Amino acid sequence: MDYMIRFTQVHETFRLAEIEALAVLEGIHLEVLSYSPSSPFCFVKLPSEDAARRLVKRSILAKAIYEVWGSGSNYLDLHDNVRGLSQHVWPLYKTCSFKFSVDSFQGSRSTTEQRKLIEEFRFLGFDGPIKMKGAEQDFCISEEFQFDAAALGVHQPQAVHLGRYLGGSEREIIGKYDLKKRKYICTTSMDAELALITANITLAAPGKLFYDPFVGSGSFPVACAHFGALAFGSDIDGRSIRGKGKGKPDLVANFIQYGLTNQFGDSFVADLTNTPLRAAKLFDGIVCDPPYGVREGLKVLGCRDPTKGKEPIFRDGKAHHTEESFIPPKKPYSFLAMLDDILDFATLSLVDGGRLSFWMPTSNDLDQEIQIPIHPCLQITSVCTQEFNRWSRRLITYRRIPDSEVVAGVAREQRTKETGVNADDLNPFRKGYFQGFKAAFSSGKLSTSLAALRPDYEVFD
Amino acid sequence: MKVLTLNFLTCAVKACKSSTASFPLHPKDCELVSDTIEANPALIYNILPRVDWAALMTTASELGFPTLPAQAPTKEELEADEKMMGELHTLLLETQISEGMLRCGNCGHEYRVKEGIANFLLPNHLV
Numbered sequence: 001m002d003y004m005i006r007f008t009q010v011h012e013t014f015r016l017a018e019i020e021a022l023a024v025l026e027g028i029h030l031e032v033l034s035y036s037p038s039s040p041f042c043f044v045k046l047p048s049e050d051a052a053r054r055l056v057k058r059s060i061l062a063k064a065i066y067e068v069w070g071s072g073s074n075y076l077d078l079h080d081n082v083r084g085l086s087q088h089v090w091p092l093y094k095t096c097s098f099k100f101s102v103d104s105f106q107g108s109r110s111t112t113e114q115r116k117l118i119e120e121f122r123f124l125g126f127d128g129p130i131k132m133k134g135a136e137q138d139f140c141i142s143e144e145f146q147f148d149a150a151a152l153g154v155h156q157p158q159a160v161h162l163g164r165y166l167g168g169s170e171r172e173i174i175g176k177y178d179l180k181k182r183k184y185i186c187t188t189s190m191d192a193e194l195a196l197i198t199a200n201i202t203l204a205a206p207g208k209l210f211y212d213p214f215v216g217s218g219s220f221p222v223a224c225a226h227f228g229a230l231a232f233g234s235d236i237d238g239r240s241i242r243g244k245g246k247g248k249p250d251l252v253a254n255f256i257q258y259g260l261t262n263q264f265g266d267s268f269v270a271d272l273t274n275t276p277l278r279a280a281k282l283f284d285g286i287v288c289d290p291p292y293g294v295r296e297g298l299k300v301l302g303c304r305d306p307t308k309g310k311e312p313i314f315r316d317g318k319a320h321h322t323e324e325s326f327i328p329p330k331k332p333y334s335f336l337a338m339l340d341d342i343l344d345f346a347t348l349s350l351v352d353g354g355r356l357s358f359w360m361p362t363s364n365d366l367d368q369e370i371q372i373p374i375h376p377c378l379q380i381t382s383v384c385t386q387e388f389n390r391w392s393r394r395l396i397t398y399r400r401i402p403d404s405e406v407v408a409g410v411a412r413e414q415r416t417k418e419t420g421v422n423a424d425d426l427n428p429f430r431k432g433y434f435q436g437f438k439a440a441f442s443s444g445k446l447s448t449s450l451a452a453l454r455p456d457y458e459v460f461d
Numbered sequence: 462m463k464v465l466t467l468n469f470l471t472c473a474v475k476a477c478k479s480s481t482a483s484f485p486l487h488p489k490d491c492e493l494v495s496d497t498i499e500a501n502p503a504l505i506y507n508i509l510p511r512v513d514w515a516a517l518m519t520t521a522s523e524l525g526f527p528t529l530p531a532q533a534p535t536k537e538e539l540e541a542d543e544k545m546m547g548e549l550h551t552l553l554l555e556t557q558i559s560e561g562m563l564r565c566g567n568c569g570h571e572y573r574v575k576e577g578i579a580n581f582l583l584p585n586h587l588v
């Protein structure tokens with residue numbers, strides 16, 4: 001029999017990427033029979049009922065999975081189809097306790113209507129007791145109404161399915177990790193749902209080592225730790241790791257809050273472009289949301305003026321840089337060069353088959369679009385998009401292919417490392433954000449949504 | 462900072478990367494603390510192939526831990542040797558440097574560890 005995944009109707013472009021990743025993680029052969037971004041019902045072939053349960057158990061975007069007993073474009077068809085597809089299994093459920101429910105997508109049904117739809121399945125011949133809670137078997141009638149059905153006065157769904165419930169997902173943990181209830185967050189903390197999805201797509205799991213080179217308040221390490229990985233993170237801004245001072249929450253406070261201290265690897269202060277990590281296959285996954293360069297968030301070590309600071313500075317016979325209060329100078333950097341640096345770093349640091357996921361923004365105007373960076377050692381496994389009015393952000397995921405499979409000769413076009421000192425010149429997204437999107441930016445509506453999503457970085461030096 | 466992490470880190474100065482003297486970094490005036498972390502054999506098996514054993518031996522002796530065997534134990538050896546497994550767990554995951562300095566054996570630069578967090582930012586003349 002086939003299986004039906006009941007997705008939520010949010011973050012549509014992330015749904016298959018997440019499920020396909022979970023299939024890889026569980027070692028399950030998954031074949032998608034039908035999927036549409038506009039429907040929450042996805043039909044798949046799987047080797048077994050057990051595989052179906054394992055596939056969705058840690059999904060964030062699936063709600064549940066069902067064994068398909070039938071489908072149709074109306075109830076007559078459905079009843080016929082159920083007789084044809086599932087009659088042979090009816091005897092198995094003849095005496096067990098059971099429950100029926102109705103799931104109407106883009107439509108609604110009164111209790112009376114629901115009862116009527118359910119009673120029409122009396123032909124299944126179940127004699128067991130009906131239990132609203134804790135029934136041995138749950139059956140679900142799933143209805144798909146067309147978009148805006150109510151407004152158009154449409155009362156019949158365009159497709160109906162009957163399924164036997166097999167198992168649920170982990171969707172409810174989004175509430176546990178809600179940023180509103182989190183001890184330590186920063187202005188760019190990643191939303192709990194998207195962080196958990198990212199961790200799934202990157203295959204975070206027990207026994208694995210994960211790393212976020214732009215850790216901020218640690219949203220990704222927390223999500224990866226939730227799924228059992230040992231999570232590491234670093235940031236060029238020590239304050240983001242330490243918090244605001246003694247007694248105030250810091251990055252570790254989040255791991256304590258969620259009971260994840262066993263999964264906390266380490267955090268340290270470092271610039272990705274001058275990383276102290278040795279070049280070796282250390283990590284199973286690298287997950288990050290790099291700074292986009294809007295309002296000076298993107299910095300690397302070094303002086304703006306290339307002629308300055310080539311010699312250590314001495315004060316009262318003491319090298320200034322050895323003092324505890326010393327703050328190393330930083331300069332703006334190109335976002336595109338940083339993306340290349342991330343790919344190069346991931347190539348060196350991921351184990352074979354390990355995954356890199358990062359978020360990057362782009363303009364929705366084609367001529368201002370930022371291309372997805374490529375690397376011969378990294379195969380793109382998924383691109384998911386979260387759309388806003390004038391811009392979108394994408395979650396791009398790569399798999400580190402073993403060196404033996406890397407196609408020789410496809411040398412990557414080396415981006416000229418821009419040396420400009422003006423943050424606008426270095427960062428096309430920043431430029432678009434302030435110039436290209438100006439009309440939208442001043443319309444009020446967008447500026448609030450932008451501020452909510454990617455608020456200002458604190459300027460630090 | 463965990464001893465495991467120390468085994469993953471070298472000097473941040475680009476010119477030092479090619480020198481064997483830059484790894485491992487040498488703890489100086491370090492205070493150690495120990496956290497209790499749940500045993501996780503699967504994690505240790507996964508970590509071992511990524512650990513530079515010679516560097517770990519150096520670090521263990523510099524931190525005053527008993528001498529490690531000259532060769533990294535195999536998974537089978539560890540499965541049969543609970544004591545060894547426990548010691549590795551303690552050394553790699555539970556032992557932390559809370560305060561002190563980490564010195565590069567090549568360029569001599571010292572990185573500060575404060576409240577368990579190491580700082581690898583470089584002054585301009587080393588970038």
Ligand SMILES: C[S@@+](CC[C@H](N)C(=O)[O-])C[C@H]1O[C@@H](n2cnc3c(N)ncnc32)[C@H](O)[C@@H]1O
Binds near residue numbers: 216220297
């Ligand atoms: C978008 S925020 C990441 C937020 C994080 N995902 C969270 O949930 O809190 C980007 C982070 O990158 C850091 N950053 C900027 N330039 C960096 C660099 N060159 N190396 C490492 N981190 C850097 C910033 O300090 C900032 O914390």
Ligand SMILES: [Zn+2]
Binds near residue numbers: 483566570
């Ligand atoms: Zn050095």
